Amino acid sequence: MTENDYDFSALERRLGVSRRTFLKFCTGVAASLGLSTNAAMAMAQAVADPKRRPPVIWLHGQECTGPTEALLRSEQPTLEHLLLDLISLDYHQTLDTGAGHQVEEIKKLVMQQNRGKYLLVIEGAIPVKDNGIYCKIAGETMLDLTHEAAEHAAAIVAYGSCASWGGVQAAAPNPTGAKGAPQVLEGKTVVTIPGCPPNPANFIGTVLYFVTYGKLPPIDELGRPKWAYGRLIHENCYRRPHFDAGRFAAEFGDKGHREGWCLYKMGCKGPETYNNCPSLEFNNLGGGVWPIGVGHPCFGCSEGGVGFNKPMFALADVKTHTPPNMFPAIEERQESSSATAAAAALVGVAVGAALGASTMAAKKLSEQEKKQE
Amino acid sequence: MSQHQPLNRRVITPPFLVLGVLFLIAVYYLGVRFVNGMGFVTNLNGGYAWGLWVVYDIVIGTALACGGYALAVVVYVANKGKYHPLLRPALLASLLGYALGGIGAFIDMGRWWQFYNILLPWHMNFNAVMLEVGLCVAAYILVLFIEFSPVVLERFGARNLRQKLNKVLFFFIALGVLLPTMHQSSLGSMLIAMGHKVHPLWQTLYLQPLLAVLTAFTMGFAVVVFEASLSSVGFGRPAETPLLSGLGKAIVGLIAVYLVFRLGEVVVQGKLGLLFAGDLGSLLFLLETALFIYPLVVLLSPAARCNSRLLLWSAVSMLFAGSLYRLNAFLITYNPGPGYSYFPSVPEIMVTVGLVALEVMVFLYVVKRFPVLHREERR
Numbered sequence: 155m156t157e158n159d160y161d162f163s164a165l166e167r168r169l170g171v172s173r174r175t176f177l178k179f180c181t182g183v184a185a186s187l188g189l190s191t192n193a194a195m196a197m198a199q200a201v202a203d204p205k206r207r208p209p210v211i212w213l214h215g216q217e218c219t220g221p222t223e224a225l226l227r228s229e230q231p232t233l234e235h236l237l238l239d240l241i242s243l244d245y246h247q248t249l250d251t252g253a254g255h256q257v258e259e260i261k262k263l264v265m266q267q268n269r270g271k272y273l274l275v276i277e278g279a280i281p282v283k284d285n286g287i288y289c290k291i292a293g294e295t296m297l298d299l300t301h302e303a304a305e306h307a308a309a310i311v312a313y314g315s316c317a318s319w320g321g322v323q324a325a326a327p328n329p330t331g332a333k334g335a336p337q338v339l340e341g342k343t344v345v346t347i348p349g350c351p352p353n354p355a356n357f358i359g360t361v362l363y364f365v366t367y368g369k370l371p372p373i374d375e376l377g378r379p380k381w382a383y384g385r386l387i388h389e390n391c392y393r394r395p396h397f398d399a400g401r402f403a404a405e406f407g408d409k410g411h412r413e414g415w416c417l418y419k420m421g422c423k424g425p426e427t428y429n430n431c432p433s434l435e436f437n438n439l440g441g442g443v444w445p446i447g448v449g450h451p452c453f454g455c456s457e458g459g460v461g462f463n464k465p466m467f468a469l470a471d472v473k474t475h476t477p478p479n480m481f482p483a484i485e486e487r488q489e490s491s492s493a494t495a496a497a498a499a500l501v502g503v504a505v506g507a508a509l510g511a512s513t514m515a516a517k518k519l520s521e522q523e524k525k526q527e
Numbered sequence: 528m529s530q531h532q533p534l535n536r537r538v539i540t541p542p543f544l545v546l547g548v549l550f551l552i553a554v555y556y557l558g559v560r561f562v563n564g565m566g567f568v569t570n571l572n573g574g575y576a577w578g579l580w581v582v583y584d585i586v587i588g589t590a591l592a593c594g595g596y597a598l599a600v601v602v603y604v605a606n607k608g609k610y611h612p613l614l615r616p617a618l619l620a621s622l623l624g625y626a627l628g629g630i631g632a633f634i635d636m637g638r639w640w641q642f643y644n645i646l647l648p649w650h651m652n653f654n655a656v657m658l659e660v661g662l663c664v665a666a667y668i669l670v671l672f673i674e675f676s677p678v679v680l681e682r683f684g685a686r687n688l689r690q691k692l693n694k695v696l697f698f699f700i701a702l703g704v705l706l707p708t709m710h711q712s713s714l715g716s717m718l719i720a721m722g723h724k725v726h727p728l729w730q731t732l733y734l735q736p737l738l739a740v741l742t743a744f745t746m747g748f749a750v751v752v753f754e755a756s757l758s759s760v761g762f763g764r765p766a767e768t769p770l771l772s773g774l775g776k777a778i779v780g781l782i783a784v785y786l787v788f789r790l791g792e793v794v795v796q797g798k799l800g801l802l803f804a805g806d807l808g809s810l811l812f813l814l815e816t817a818l819f820i821y822p823l824v825v826l827l828s829p830a831a832r833c834n835s836r837l838l839l840w841s842a843v844s845m846l847f848a849g850s851l852y853r854l855n856a857f858l859i860t861y862n863p864g865p866g867y868s869y870f871p872s873v874p875e876i877m878v879t880v881g882l883v884a885l886e887v888m889v890f891l892y893v894v895k896r897f898p899v900l901h902r903e904e905r906r
Contacts (some may be wrong), residue, residue, distance in 0.1 A: 492869075509843075512753075517758045518760045519839060
């Protein structure tokens with residue numbers, strides 16, 4: 155059987171979506187990852203083939219369950235179905251049917267049976283102060299649980315800003331010594347999907363890639379998948395032309411704000427935050443549903459050291475992009491020159507000379523004519 | 528024997544010396560410009576990247592230099608040989624006007640030492656309307672020189688070469704009609720590229736090239752009338768009024784077509800209200816349109832067309848109208864964003880004045896030493 159006539163009928167029954175909807179979704183994910191339609195077909199087959207469903211252990215630390223909520227609330231009707239179908243979610247404190255020590259035992263069993271094969275997702279920060287006693291699950295600290303689960307995981311994904319770099323818990327004064335998973339699990343490769351909440355599309359794309367190809371997508375030095383976090387929000391923002399032209403909203407509701415100008419002066423952190431919000435927006439709603447789209451400056455939620463750290467309306471550091479010097483400089487407008495008396499006089503003299511010469515010539519011409527007559 | 532002859536008069540006259548002084552002032556400021564940079568002498572800023580040098584020397588200057596183009600169309604395309612006596616001075620004025628445009632572009636170039644890159648195909652940006660204008664103007668200056676070269680060859684008695692040139696001259700004459708049509712319309716297209724910065728009364732996304740080429744063409748005729756009138760007064764030659772009145776007719780037709788499109792566009796696009804807004808834009812539009820209408824109304828009557836004085840005033844009005852049209856669109860009502868303002872500095876104005884003075888000096892020298900003006904007819 156070739157790739158193209160793969161039978162998706164079983165999947166259609168299982169997920170309750172049409173083959174067309176399903177393939178469109180896979181193509182969309184592949185496209186946002188910057189992959190070809192072949193990759194979309196490979197992903198579709200990976201989902202359709204139930205043998206390849208990896209077991210997933212999902213830990214929750216200090217957090218608000220925002221990432222999980224964002225995932226479950228995605229507009230895409232099949233997204234959570236797809237995810238839950240794609241993976242074998244064996245342990246997830248919010249979604250588990252069972253409770254108490256029963257699920258903890260199942261978790262230990264799954265981890266034992268699938269040594270080196272399961273996917274570990276960490277959601278929430280990990281407090282390390284006083285041996286991590288500020289976050290406990292079933293009598294064990296999150297710190298210990300994280301180390302235990304990470305030991306034999308095939309891959310580790312830190313989902314959300316808290317798990318990626320500490321998030322709001324790690325903001326000063328950080329009484330619990332909260333840290334992100336990469337900082338706790340030093341020496342291990344941790345893929346981070348930061349964001350508060352993170353964009354579920356970034357998670358799905360990364361997991362689909364992992365399920366399809368058995369490896370993680372290319373990541374940067376902070377563990378972020380390059381396909382999603384490779385560029386500053388500033389670079390793809392549709393308000394960018396206003397930045398380049400020096401048109402800024404100065405406060406909520408002013409002329410510039412109503413006209414949709416750049417929010418940089420209101421403290422937008424787009425110039426120092428790496429994320430794909432401008433192109434994917436949020437929760438597949440479309441219609442500009444993301445902070446800058448609805449007129450609020452970017453808060454830098456996904457960028458360590460920016461979100462929860464810098465004051466909300468403080469100016470961002472424009473990291474990589476200052477406008478090329480061929481663009482009008484915004485600071486020199488007030489000094490731009492107006493007419494000096496001498497220059498105005500010269501223009502008057504020039505126009506006057508042209509008119510005067512014409513008058514003289516016209517006069518002489520009529521004299522000539524009269525003479526001829 | 529040629530029908531043309533040099534004037535054979537003294538070149539160094541008091542007006543010539545005054546022009547020379549103006550030119551020397553320009554040379555001084557150009558020295559400052561090339562030693563210390565553009566910011567030192569011009570009032571250009573981030574919002575107004577194009578100032579007097581581009582808008583007068585190139586945009587208006589080349590339109591004023593369309594006399595050769597307009598007459599070439601009349602003499603060679605419409606085959607009206609009787610206008611031939613006017614052709615050589617018109618070609619000379621065109622050559623000088625376009626050379627001034629070329630110099631203007633060069634001195635206005637921030638990194639002028641990169642200039643040659645426009646001639647290297649692998650550095651060309653084929654999406655740029657500026658490339659079209661740049662190459663076309665450069666080519667046209669060469670073509671104008673070749674069109675004018677019979678005068679030079681006649682002067683030095685190179686008969687053989689002239690005969691050879693005559694065999695291929697038709698090709699350059701055709702080019703001389705084609706190239707200005709191309710770049711004069713492209714000069715209008717530049718306004719399209721400037722988008723919303725151009726005042727709505729001057730911005731039209733599809734008529735810009737047509738309006739530009741129509742006004743340039745009309746200005747070409749007007750400048751021939753202007754230059755012939757001034758020549759006859761200045762050199763005490765008989766007036767060419769009979770010939771010029773024919774050009775007056777062409778001016779009437781062209782202005783009529785232009786006004787239909789210009790005002791039609793304003794009406795169709797629902798911009799009529801802007802016309803009566805009473806602000807700077809509306810007043811300038813009304814002034815500009817009045818300057819277009821004056822020659823139209825005056826030259827409509829055959830009697831006025833034969834009156835050399837009215838003919839000259841109509842031409843002057845037309846020249847001011849075409850120039851104001853370009854000034855309005857490119858500079859006066861142009862709005863690059865809040866806070867910016869521009870008015871040319873004294874050095875900028877003096878450089879432009881000095882270059883025009885140079886143009887007039889060269890014109891005076893060439894008509895006095897080369898066979899440019901038509902032999903006086905005995906009447």
